[in-house]
Amino acid sequence: MKVNILFYSMYGHMFQMVKAAKEGADKVTGVESRILRIPETLPENILEAMGALEAQKQFADIPEATMDDLAEADGLILGIPTRYGRMSAQWANFLDQSGQLWLKGTLIDKPVALMSSSATQHGGQESTLISTAASLMHHGMLVVGLPYSYQGQMGVDEITGGSPYGASTITGGQGERLPSERELEGARFQGERLAMIASRLSTK
Ligand SMILES: Cc1cc2nc3c(=O)[nH]c(=O)nc-3n(C[C@H](O)[C@H](O)[C@H](O)COP(=O)(O)O)c2cc1C
Numbered sequence: 001m002k003v004n005i006l007f008y009s010m011y012g013h014m015f016q017m018v019k020a021a022k023e024g025a026d027k028v029t030g031v032e033s034r035i036l037r038i039p040e041t042l043p044e045n046i047l048e049a050m051g052a053l054e055a056q057k058q059f060a061d062i063p064e065a066t067m068d069d070l071a072e073a074d075g076l077i078l079g080i081p082t083r084y085g086r087m088s089a090q091w092a093n094f095l096d097q098s099g100q101l102w103l104k105g106t107l108i109d110k111p112v113a114l115m116s117s118s119a120t121q122h123g124g125q126e127s128t129l130i131s132t133a134a135s136l137m138h139h140g141m142l143v144v145g146l147p148y149s150y151q152g153q154m155g156v157d158e159i160t161g162g163s164p165y166g167a168s169t170i171t172g173g174q175g176e177r178l179p180s181e182r183e184l185e186g187a188r189f190q191g192e193r194l195a196m197i198a199s200r201l202s203t204k
Contacts, residue, residue: 007079008038008090011055011175013117014079020184024191036065075198076112085124108140113194114166129165150189152182162186
């Protein structure tokens with residue numbers, strides 16, 4: 001039972017979230033999970049100007065994801081940072097390579113969980129998650145959200161990411177805020193739920 005966890009990250013927030021999702025997925029018996037990186041598409045001078053080169057070193061040794069990693073998985077967890085209220089171009093570029101999988105219907109009935117991050121609380125995490133879910137429905141995938149059985153999204157005592165559409169984190173304008181324990185717990189919860197549903201659906 002394979003759960004592949006694919007992420008793009010510029011400063012590391014999404015990386016922290018998918019590591020928590022992996023902890024959750026690994027709780028499910030028989031699940032083998034792997035974290036893979038979406039290839040960078042921005043030129044190095046732009047990354048340098050954005051102060052991303054140093055931060056990206058922390059996950060430089062994570063293997064890059066390919067179409068095979070989508071095809072072979074029993075379940076997928078995708079970490080997708082918000083760009084202008086929708087998925088990052090690195091993610092769009094990656095998914096735009098999946099035409100052959102679409103043609104063959106390879107991803108039909110595959111469960112997928114989506115997670116996101118944005119600088120501000122209302123900066124578009126939910127629109128990123130919902131619009132990405134719509135794209136993945138073209139592939140026939142089954143979107144696994146974050147139900148209210150994860151009670152961490154109910155509290156009003158703390159500003160936090162996380163919604164029924166998926167776990168998420170607020171990074172702050174300068175990326176100064178790291179995922180809170182509540183946000184990481186949401187990622188663990190959703191990761192475990194994805195793995196459990198993938199396991200139930202698997203005929204292996
Ligand atoms: C080009 C660009 C567009 C962005 N658009 C938004 C946005 O619409 N709303 C928002 O709150 N944050 C936005 N951000 C901030 C990113 O969402 C934030 O840096 C990212 O979630 C951090 O995650 P990471 O460290 O994993 O890359 C944008 C950042 C960049 C570079």
